[in-house]
Amino acid sequence: MPIPGNLLSATTESIDPNQSGWTPKLNCTILWATGGRNGPGALNVKSVAAGEMQARTVSSYPVVAGTVYETFSDTAGAVAERIGIRWLNSSGTEISITWSLTTAGASASWHRVSVAGQAPVGATQAQVLLSSTELGAAVPHYWENIYLGLPIRTTGNLLPFNTESTEIDTSGWTAVVNATVSRQVPVVSWAVDAYTAGGHTLAMTAVAAGNASVLAVDRPTVTPGVEYLAYAYLNPPTLAAVAWIELRYYDATGNQIAAQRSTLAPPGTGMYRQRASLVAPANAATCSVAAGLDGASAGQVLRLETVVVTVAPKFAAGSIITYSAASFEQGGPAGWTTASGVATLDRTTPWGAAWFEGSYALAITSTTVTASTIRSGRFAGAAAGLNFRAQVIAHVGAGSWTGVAVKIRWYDAANTDLGASVGVNYVMPSGSWYILNSDAIAPAGATQAAVELVVTSGATNSVLHIDQVALWQVMPQTAVVPVDGDGYIQLTLRELTLDSLLTVYRVAPDGSRTLVRGPSGLLSLNVITSDLMIIEDHEAPLGVQLYYRIEIYNPSGTLAGTRTSALVTLTLADINECWIKDPGNPQRGCRVLVQHAPDWLRPVEQSAYVVRGRRNKVVLSGQRQGLEGDLAIWTRTDDERAALHLLLDSGNVLLWQANPGMGVDDMYVTVAQIIEARTGGVAQEPWRAWTLPLVQADMPVTTGVNGAQGRTWQDILTQFATWGDVRNVYATWEDVLLDRRRG
Missing domain, CATH: 2.60.120.260 (Galactose-binding domain-like)
Structure with a gap:
């Protein structure tokens, strides 16, 4: 592609x-x-x-x-x-x-x-x-x-492109102890679509025997209480090398106040992505990334590729468990303990030996055929009376497990144990990774919760792998909200299965279905990349009670399940107004005042022939074409006028929508040469009278909804030092949104 x-x-x-x-x-x-x-x-x-x-x-x-x-x-x-x-x-x-x-x-x-x-x-x-x-x-x-x-960088990375990639020079890095910094281009085979990786790597060379480390010069701003994730590909010099990456936090005066190190367990001497995460302390102002070798020999080289610091992900939208406790990437059991029984806990090793997400998992080992209780740390965010769901992804590593019970244990603000939920018990088959979950209502006084597993081995020396843990308040799987002021319906889909396929229909009162538009075009068998999806349907009709049908297919294309939303109606308060929208650029939509609707023409191609001796002509007709006519509207302010020009500039197929009962249906149209006239009065009068020649068109099928593609304001702050730099690169705020640069 x-x-x-x-x-x-x-x-x-x-x-x-x-x-x-x-x-x-x-x-x-x-x-x-x-x-x-x-x-x-x-x-x-x-x-x-x-x-x-x-x-x-x-x-x-x-x-x-x-x-x-x-x-x-x-x-x-x-x-x-x-x-x-x-x-x-x-x-x-x-x-x-x-x-x-x-x-x-x-x-x-x-x-x-x-x-x-x-x-x-x-x-x-x-x-x-x-x-x-x-x-x-x-x-x-x-x-x-x-x-x-333009440079392809990791979206959401707090570090600038050159620090992430070292493709320009080494200025984003400095030696901390016993090291020199340079660039090298090792021979590495990357996936064909791994566009952020490859080429130059940062090479840290140990000057003498001993510990050696380097540090990113940048100090991006962080928000206290937010968990951040640092990761990079590490290329250790030997299989026995102790290579690590470290996320560091600094206060407002530049003093280091916290750090989290994550040590690589290399299976060889290739490139291996290693992760470290930590919640920013209350007095944290900035962060950085360090990497190094412990016990290095003189001349040994550690290479770094694609260095990133970003907000740590959640394995389910709204999960209260930190990434470190949910992913087991940093070494050890990540705050998990054996509350009872003989089971021991550790991170799987080496890198890539067993994992569902990242490169490691939690390994639970039982030497006897008994039950053990395994528990995570406590996490704030529980609330009495609300339904929560605990979920783990499990895999039998060795032996057998006759029972894995998933529970939620509750605590109050004083850390008092309020007991555990009944939970759901699973008999674990061998082979694949399996999703195990359990729901429970938080009891009175609950403010914290932990995930608890009661695991029963069926053979001595059995091993169970756990990964991608989540604990979140259960929200409606499907929700709809009309956003009348901006002319769209917001459809929220939760608990979607990654890598499955999604189709979304808008269903009218007569039962007719219309595909809803997404980022890549109409949502028909689109791959699901997140468990949460928020869809803005800017083409929903006005004043019509409708609902949405969601079809979920497995990756092979077989229907796996369906959902339907509640009924919803989008309204337009003033019947004298209408919406004109660009389906691919909903940010350009304009609500304007109608002067009068078109007097429609329906052209038809005809050829008339006079037959000698006959009174009537012979007329050969083609198929009658769609509607054509002039829509007369007003804009009332200079901002409305500028917005309408922006909407019309592209020449794209537009959507014209009016309130029901006005004698016109929603219509996709193209707009020919426009007339913008003054309405009389003083020169300062902002009102303008517009004539828009409309020609009916088909709904654009392949047009996707433009958007920021995951970029946030943090990406702008990372890439540009001043607002002046932003203005030099982007002509409009829409260009900032779409990352559409000058030239």
Whole structure:
């Protein structure tokens, strides 16, 4: 699939169906080859003679001086390689080239090279350069999955792009003890769509024997009481190396006040993602990330890739359990204890041995055929009289388990034990991971809760794995709310099953169904990526009682279950107003005052023939076309007028909606040449009379709802130092929302 935000065309990116986007620059010929991953094609750059060969994009792509751009590619060959961005001025003359470091070794398997740099003064265009130095003539080097564009960073990362990726330089990092900092490009095979990984890594080299560590220079702001998660790929020098990542908190004066270290249990010497999380203390102001080796030998190197600090996720919307206690990623049982029985608790090892989420799980081991009670720490957020659900995902690691009872234990504000719920007991089959849950009503006085498991082994030395724990207040699975002021219905879906498929219909009083629009188009068999989904239906009709039907399919496409919402009606208070909306850009919707509705025309293609000797003509007609007519409206303020211009500027298919009883149905329309007229009176009068020539259109099917795609204000704060910098990059607030930059 195309790489999001790529300036290169799909053909130039994937080399499919040909190599027409590329041309030789030095000592090479260009051929099309098979064996690609981003489509079947790959670029074969073949040397003419021994020595460096270079290929470049045929086209030059517009850039803005002072802006950082990134390029990357997957590559394979007999020698090491590098990739570069060639900066050109307006006349096409080369200004300079930003080269990546050369890969540390050669590999015939696909691996990633990349680099990022700031467009120099005078640069208006850029090209991608591919380079390798071959040892003879007619030697091929292969490239595919090639990107040029703005840096691709992890959404929600508090750290800036260069600190996350080290693709520009090492300025985001500093040595703390016994270390030097540099960049290296090891040979690593990443997934074809792992766009944030690859290329340069941060290399920490131990100066002498002993502990060594480095620290990110950045100090992003944090909110006390919020749990944050730090993670990175760690590449240890040896299997025995003690490599770690650490999340650190600082107060307002810069003093370190808390830290959480997470030590990697490596299964080898590859790249392994390690996580550390901790709730920010009450006096926390900023945070940072450190990494290092304990007991390093002189010259040993620890590499870091894709370093991220973000708000820690929840495994169910509203879960009160911290990520550290729910995921077991940091070592040890993460606050879980054996309340009774012989069971012992530990984190699974090594990295990747047993897990459902992340890289580790809780391992419960019972040496005897008995029952044990396992309990998490206490978590605030329980409330008397409310229904809560505890959920764990479990897997038999060894032996057998005749019973796993899931319970909730309650506590008051003074930590007094109020007892446990009855719970639900499960007999654990072997093989897969299974979801186990139990509901209970919080008793009087409850303010805290813990998840409790009563596990009974069926054989000696049995092992049970637990992962992805959640405890949350049970809310309605499906809820609808009309948002009359903004002209949409909000549909909330909870407890969705990840990776299943979702279809959502709007059902009218006559039983007719219409698919509801989502981010990628109409919601028909869309993959579920979150257990919580909030859908804004801006195309819901006005003044009509309707409901929603939700169909959930398993990944193979078989219907697994359905839901229906309550009845809901969207209203428009003033019958003299109407809505005009852009289905793909609901933020542009306008509520305007109607002067008069169109007098409709319905054109038809006809040919009339006069037959000699006959009184009547012979008329051949095509199918009568849709409605056409002029809608007359008023805008009452300058803001309304500007908003209507923004709505009409795109030329997209629009949705016109009026109150029932006005003699018109909801209609998708295109708008031809508009007339904006003054209404008379003084020049300062803000009212305008508009004539909108409408032509009825079909509902756009593939149009998705534009949005922030997970970006928050924190991402803006991370990427830009001042509001002036934001204004230099984005022309409007809508451009900020959609991350649509100048140039």
